[in-house]
Every structure is written in C-alpha cells, then in structure tokens.
Amino acid sequence: MPNLKTPLSELTSASKTTLNRLEKLKIQTAEDLLYHFPFRYDDYSKILTIAELKTKKSGTIKGKISLIANHRSPRKKMVITEAIISDKTDSIKVVWFNQPFLIKILRSGLEVYLAGKIDVDDYYGMQFLNPSYEIVNSKDPIHTGRLVPIYPATVNLSQKQLRYLIRQTIPLTQDIEDWLPREIRSKYNLTSTTFALEQIHFPQNREWLERAAHRLKFDELFLIQTRNQLVRQKIKSLVAPKIEFKLEETKKFVDNLPFKLTDAQRKSSWEIINNLETSAPMNRLLEGDVGSGKTIVGVLAILNVLLNGYQVAYMAPTEILAEQHFKNITELLKDYPFKIGLLTRENIKTNKDEKNKKVKIYEEISSGKIKLIIGTHSLIQEKVKFKNLAMTIIDEQHRFGVAQRAAFLNQANPENKKKDPNYSPHFLSMTATPIPRSVALTLYGDLDLSIIDEMPPGRKKVLTSIVKPDETEKIYKFIREEIKNGRQIFVICPLIDQSDQLGVKSVKEEYKKLSEKIFPDLTLGFLHGRMKAKEKEEIMKKFDQNKINILISTTVIEVGIDIPNASVMIVEGAERFGLAQLYQLRGRIGRAEHQSHCFLFLENEGEKAKQRLKALITAQNGFELAEMDLEMRGPGEVFGTSQAGFFTDLKIARLSDVVILKEAQEAADKVFNKDNSLKTYPLLQDKISQFAQTAHLE
Numbered sequence: 001m002p003n004l005k006t007p008l009s010e011l012t013s014a015s016k017t018t019l020n021r022l023e024k025l026k027i028q029t030a031e032d033l034l035y036h037f038p039f040r041y042d043d044y045s046k047i048l049t050i051a052e053l054k055t056k057k058s059g060t061i062k063g064k065i066s067l068i069a070n071h072r073s074p075r076k077k078m079v080i081t082e083a084i085i086s087d088k089t090d091s092i093k094v095v096w097f098n099q100p101f102l103i104k105i106l107r108s109g110l111e112v113y114l115a116g117k118i119d120v121d122d123y124y125g126m127q128f129l130n131p132s133y134e135i136v137n138s139k140d141p142i143h144t145g146r147l148v149p150i151y152p153a154t155v156n157l158s159q160k161q162l163r164y165l166i167r168q169t170i171p172l173t174q175d176i177e178d179w180l181p182r183e184i185r186s187k188y189n190l191t192s193t194t195f196a197l198e199q200i201h202f203p204q205n206r207e208w209l210e211r212a213a214h215r216l217k218f219d220e221l222f223l224i225q226t227r228n229q230l231v232r233q234k235i236k237s238l239v240a241p242k243i244e245f246k247l248e249e250t251k252k253f254v255d256n257l258p259f260k261l262t263d264a265q266r267k268s269s270w271e272i273i274n275n276l277e278t279s280a281p282m283n284r285l286l287e288g289d290v291g292s293g294k295t296i297v298g299v300l301a302i303l304n305v306l307l308n309g310y311q312v313a314y315m316a317p318t319e320i321l322a323e324q325h326f327k328n329i330t331e332l333l334k335d336y337p338f339k340i341g342l343l344t345r346e347n348i349k350t351n352k353d354e355k356n357k358k359v360k361i362y363e364e365i366s367s368g369k370i371k372l373i374i375g376t377h378s379l380i381q382e383k384v385k386f387k388n389l390a391m392t393i394i395d396e397q398h399r400f401g402v403a404q405r406a407a408f409l410n411q412a413n414p415e416n417k418k419k420d421p422n423y424s425p426h427f428l429s430m431t432a433t434p435i436p437r438s439v440a441l442t443l444y445g446d447l448d449l450s451i452i453d454e455m456p457p458g459r460k461k462v463l464t465s466i467v468k469p470d471e472t473e474k475i476y477k478f479i480r481e482e483i484k485n486g487r488q489i490f491v492i493c494p495l496i497d498q499s500d501q502l503g504v505k506s507v508k509e510e511y512k513k514l515s516e517k518i519f520p521d522l523t524l525g526f527l528h529g530r531m532k533a534k535e536k537e538e539i540m541k542k543f544d545q546n547k548i549n550i551l552i553s554t555t556v557i558e559v560g561i562d563i564p565n566a567s568v569m570i571v572e573g574a575e576r577f578g579l580a581q582l583y584q585l586r587g588r589i590g591r592a593e594h595q596s597h598c599f600l601f602l603e604n605e606g607e608k609a610k611q612r613l614k615a616l617i618t619a620q621n622g623f624e625l626a627e628m629d630l631e632m633r634g635p636g637e638v639f640g641t642s643q644a645g646f647f648t649d650l651k652i653a654r655l656s657d658v659v660i661l662k663e664a665q666e667a668a669d670k671v672f673n674k675d676n677s678l679k680t681y682p683l684l685q686d687k688i689s690q691f692a693q694t695a696h697l698e
Helices: 016-024 030-034 050-056 159-175 182-187 193-201 206-237 247-255 263-276 294-307 319-332 361-366 402-411 414-419 437-443 469-484 507-518 533-544 579-586 607-618 622-633 658-674 682-694
Strands: 040-043 058-072 079-086 091-097 111-121 125-135 147-150 283-288 311-315 339-343 348-350 370-375 389-395 426-431 448-452 463-467 488-492 524-527 550-553 566-571 597-601
Touching: 030 159, 050 058, 050 091, 058 091, 147 159, 159 193, 182 658, 193 206, 206 283, 206 658, 206 682, 247 294, 263 283, 263 294, 263 426, 263 448, 283 294, 294 311, 294 319, 294 370, 294 389, 294 426, 319 339, 319 370, 319 533, 339 361, 348 361, 361 370, 463 469, 463 607, 469 488, 469 566, 469 597, 507 524, 507 550, 524 533, 566 579, 579 607, 579 622
Parallel strands: 091 125, 283 426, 283 448, 311 370, 311 389, 339 370, 389 426, 463 597, 488 550, 488 566, 524 550, 566 597
Antiparallel strands: 040 147, 058 079, 058 111, 079 091, 111 125, 339 348
16 A cells, blocks of 8 residues: 555656656655645636636636647757647637647647746737646646645756656545644634645645644744754753863953953853853854853863863864864963964864874874864764764854764763763754844754854944945945055855856956956955865965955855955845855955955845845844845745845744744743653654654664
C-alpha cells in the first residue's frame, strides 16, 4: 500500500526526467510533494462569459471549440495551435505556442474550461494566449474554474505537471494520524491535518484556504517551540566547567582600554560572567545594534575563560570577518601570553609564529597550546579536536544554524566527554542583525537574551538619502570632497559580473566605469566572494591603510568589517536588498567621529520600493527598523523568510505571524508542563523526535 514515504517513482507515472526535475526541488516522496506548498493562487473561481472576459481581460470561461488547428510560424521555428471558442455571448481566438499535441486532446465540438489572460496586439488583435484548459466533464477541475495554486518550480517543470502530481497524492492524506493533541486543536480551533493539506493545495474557497494555512503555520511554529523546549531540557542535563570570575585582572583590562564601556556593555558582560560561573552551560544570545560594541563584551568573557586555563573557539561567517577578529582580538590581548590561532579554508596562522613558519594548527589545538582559535566553518572539521574547550562563540549565528552548534558539542573535548558524557562547553551567540523580539523568541527561544541597546558616545547618525537619477553628478562631486578630506568610500553592487538579463549593476562593470571614466585620478579596488582569501586580505589591508580611496564590493563586507575612516557608502540597486541587509551594510560606515553619508541608488523608481527604503531613513535603531520591516511585509505575503534571511526551515509560516507564534508558544508550554516526557502523547512524541533528528538535537 502506498504511503507518505513512498517514492514518487513508485507512486506516479512521471518520467525519469520529471523525477529528476522534482529532485532539484528536494521532492522525492509523496510527503515531500504534499508539503511543497503554493506561494500564491490565481483566482479563476468565477466562470465568465466570453463577452465578460473581453471586458475584464482575465478569468475562466466555459465554451465550445468551433475550430482547432496547428500551423508553423513563418518567422520562428515554432508550432502555433489556434482555436476558436464560442459561447452564447461571443467567440474568441485562442493561441498556444509549441504545444502541437493539443489537437489530439482538444477536438472540435468539445466543451472546455479555459483560464488565463487576454492579450491585445495591434497586428493580431484580441487573443486568449496560452490559457490553462480542462474538458468540461471533469468532475473537479484543478487548472481552471477555482482558486488555482501556483508553486515554486524549476526549469521545464510546469505548473500543470505539479498540480497533476499533487492531485494524485492527495488521497494519501486520509491515512494521516493527526499528531497534534486533540485539546490543543480544540482550544485554538485548528482544523485536521488532512483538511489542511487538501485545502492548501486545492481550496474550495478563501475561508477554507485561510483555515488550512493557519493550521500548517501553527504546526511549523509549534515544532520550533518544542525544539526550544527540548534544547533547554537537554542543556539542564549537561555540565560545563565553572569559570571563576577574575575580578582584578578584568578590572585592569577594562581600565587599560582606550575607551569607556557603556552601561549596556557592562550589564551584558555581567550577565555572561554570571552564567560562566555556574556548572550549567551558558546558552545565550548577545544582540546589539551595528557598532554597539559586542566584540569587546565577547573578549571580556574570552579573557576570563583563558585566565582559568581553558580554550575558546570563535566562529565567524566569512573569512574576512574571521581575519578581522583575529587581528583585533590579538591586539586587545597583546599583553597576555595566550597563543591565538586563525583557521579558515585559505589561511592558517597564529600570533606567536615567525613569518613563513608552517603552523601545526591541529596539533596545537588538540594539545591545548592554542588557547583561542578563531575561524570559519573550518573549525567544525572532524580533525579539529580540543583539549579543554570551555566556551564557543558564534558570530551572526543565523548564518550557521543548529547543526553547526551541535558539531561543537560532538567534536569538542573528546577526553572530557569520555569522563563525563554530559560535558558541554558554554555557548555564546552574537548578532548585529536587527531581530524583533517576537522573531528572536521564535528563532532563539532556547537562548537567554542579552541586549546592548546603547551606542558608544560620540557616534553620529549616518545620514541616509534616496538619490534621484539627476543627482548622480552631485554625489560624485561630494565624494571627491570627502576623499580630499582624507575619507574613504564604499560602493556596493548586487552582482559580481554583468548580467544582461537582469540589468543589475555589477562590481566589475562599476569598477571599470568609476576607475576609467569618473575617478581615473583616484585609487580604486574591488572585492567579492569569489576572490581567494589572500586577495581579499590584501585588498582589505590596503583599504584599512587608506591606500585605496574607493572600494567597490558585493555584500561580502556586510557583517562586521571595521574601517573607521570610511564615511560614504553608495548602494547600487538598493531596492534589491532586504532592509536588515541594508542596515548591516550601512553599519560599515559611521564608525568614527566623522559625519557619514549613505546614498541609495535605485534601478526601480516604483513608489513601493521608495516607501520601503524610507523606513531605513526614519528608523531610530535596528530594532525599530526590524519591527517596521515586519509590519510592512504584511499579511498578504505567503513566504516571509527570504528577506529576513535567518530561518530557511519555514515553508509556510512567516516571521510576522505574531498571533500564531504566541499561540504556538503557549501550546508548547501547556504540553510540556503537563508531561515533559510526552509519554501521554505518543504521536506527538514521534513527530517531535523526527523534528529533533532533523535539527540535530538527539
């Protein structure tokens, strides 16, 4: 008997080519297909007369085929199928391109439903172009005469194919046992899983569609909340080394800093140090605005761990940022004997090695000679073993996820784990990405939260403006003045190479234009993610030393790059970036006492794009911007995770589904308070176990 785990190759008559295309969408089983949700719906539910269609220009009609024939286009190598469709009110010409097989399916005299849009051409007149079709005797049309689902697809995989295959799997939903407890479904008025999956794909009406979406969103958010509960439970069973607070040494370090800590930095540092002093592993998120000084808070924790004789691992999302952390932290700890290492895909070094000396990095980490190791994903290779890792720091955690965190637990401290299988290092995550509190509770509900909500004194607000096309020359003149005064400039482009199809500015073409035509007398450089680490390091070194006046880059500089002398940023095609991403980019300037300026250049002059970007200008801080961004995305958006950029597991829920999120949190609390072993909920226990495995929590 077929079931949800049945491979599509056994369930359908789809060709091998179609199955390969489905695999590109990560669809291999009936369950994968059922959970491949539409991202929008075309409303063809009302049947129009042909006369009404000619007025409304789109919709579904029901008519009889008077004539249908194929002919070859004289101008292009394609077959055109033309038909005349009539009803009591009028007739219309219908055209399909490159579908010659249609004359075998749609014969003269047949009554059909057609759904789509009319095209009016000066030469050909009014035509119904490439409409979806279904023969009228079909009991339950899926391409016409209803709310028609539109799915994420891939090349050469049509919407009709997806709808047909999903329709074949819908009967399997009848066998699904609902894992959500009856009392939860009743309290929150949630429909059954079977109903939800049927209606999300082929809704009878908008009301039923909304009920289906609500249930499926609730499921996703509820499972995330249970994941958080499981993580918290697991952490309670783990044991971390107690880190004694070195009061005198810490005080001396802080007193010797060239700046004064803000109250928010002191408060966050104290919360972290208190966590480290206990045997329960710290599991904390340090959230702070761009430039608020999270790194120094992290260094205070690192200092105390190292003074206690333990190791620290510090993981950054990019090689450039790992290099910068290595340089800055090495400088901050220069008066201490600690050996600090850097490990990235293309760069290995320590602060104690002579030039050109080959570093035996893996040996020195496992022997404990290297006390602090800074790197990228390279830190979680199997060959990286620690002697006594007591704390891991992950910068911009949303770029890594739960699996990378789990890798530190699994790979670190093999000797300690032999002595005590419940051994775990303390964990600190840091982010400058503005995250609304509701979202933080969803993504990081397993973490305690520390917030740096205060900026260091003397920082001026970056003046941000949208540039009109006729103001470009004025901006270039302003840039010359800034460079004359010793400042430096960032220019950000969406792409590395030119794309004729997209018409989007690229790093290489912008570098060519600016260096040859606009600023031939100045020194320009460019930076992008495909460059080798040594090349990137060399460019950033020159920019840091003010040997490059203007740096043209992709978003590779988005996170954490610190060039205090940079005072101007131009963002080309600004509407192509998410607000959180623009906020991060803008955070690369305004890091010193100079007044800084961010100029947003648009490719699309639409009012909607301008309105969204105005939020970047009016928001007082990152948290306010995040809330505005959330509000602007609104209830009409089916998928809200792409711009937020930090939770790819959500298929249908949005980070702005605050009401459903609160319900899911409340429901998870109720279930775990009643029975945290979940023995009274065997179906839920199985579901959560599956979810925990995919999230690497077991």
